[in-house]
Amino acid sequence: MATPNLFLIYVTDVERSTRFYSDLFEMEPVTITPRYVPFELAPGVLFALWSGRGDTVTTATPRTSELGLMLPGSASGVDDCFAAWTAKGVIVIEEPHEDVFGRTFVVADPDGNLIRVSPID
Structure with missing residues (x-):
């Protein structure tokens, strides 16, 4: 398949x-x-x-999915990524926090598409 x-x-x-x-x-x-x-x-x-x-997708269109980046290593790697990305001026949706799968945060691209960073499962 x-x-x-x-x-x-x-x-x-x-x-x-x-x-x-x-x-x-x-x-x-x-x-x-x-x-x-x-x-x-x-x-x-x-x-x-x-x-x-x-013509049909605008920045006002709700985004209901996420692009994910899973990082190897410890929670500090997620925090380091957050610091690097915020220095680049990303739009922060969720600050770094602990969730069921570990340390995570969410940012958005200029169109509102969501990008989640978390540790490797």
């Missing part, structure tokens, strides 16, 4: 979002097109920005 290998994030401004995610994750996209920008997470697995639905 096939497994998912493409994760799309709807954005209203693909250039702005490309700069945001390139800086935040310190990675470059595979390619850049006017409405679609993929980043390779692992061989054959892409995270992509998509502005092709910009």
